[in-house]
Amino acid sequence: MLDFSEQYKSERTLRNKSRVANSRDDEIYIPTKPTASPIDQSKVEEPPLFDKALVTHLEKLSLVRFSDEQAVFNLKQAVRFANQLKLVDTTGVKPLETLLEDVPCPLREDVVEDPMTKAEVLMNAAKTVEDYFVTPSENIPLEELNTLNLPEVEEWDQKEMDKRNLKGSERKKRE
Structure with a gap:
């Protein structure tokens, strides 16, 4: 298993500025530079x-x-x-709640202004039946097209894995 918690412990910390959670436990650990593991x-x-x-x-x-x-x-x-x-x-890594946690999110009053008629609302629909929106049918079976060469896909996949394994063994030799 890869362990990222040690990397973050030694880095600078920032206090979470969230309005919801603002306690001593709300520290975020941000690495000073990206790391590759x-x-x-x-x-x-x-x-x-x-x-x-x-x-x-x-x-x-x-x-x-x-x-x-x-x-x-x-x-x-x-x-x-x-x-x-x-x-x-x-x-030890806390989940990200939002990127905009320190930006206020103002709410507007819920006031009805110039309501639309049913006919005006239904004008936006691509298709209607008896004053109801009609959605596309459930998944329609796809027609069978030309057959894919799946053994070729497996061959490509094996070549890609061989390439990655070669890079990994070269990296281990250098270390």
Whole structure:
């Protein structure tokens, strides 16, 4: 596991200026410079095998068509990156609540001004039926297009992993 808490303890601290939480425990640790922490790729959970069934399932859920092998490869790399994030030890790191925590957020009075008629509101809708908004139908099955070459995606993925492992072993030799 990567441990970022030690890095932050030695850095300068800032007091949280939040109106909600303003106690002694509300210190934020900010590093003075960015740091890179190499991740041991052997500890990263492998993404699932992207076979035709999984790709079709993901397309139906997301309504995104993976038009070529590069799109599937990019998705697999994103899953691998997300799996790397699981190795980050966030013990002692407080979650970010908002970037604008010290900026006041004024609220306006809730006053009704010149209300719209039902007909005026429905004019904004692309489609209506009997004075109701109509939304698109649920996920419509995608038509099957040309078959993706998924073994090629696996080959690209293996080459990428070999490249990363080579860089990692070179880094260890230098240390």
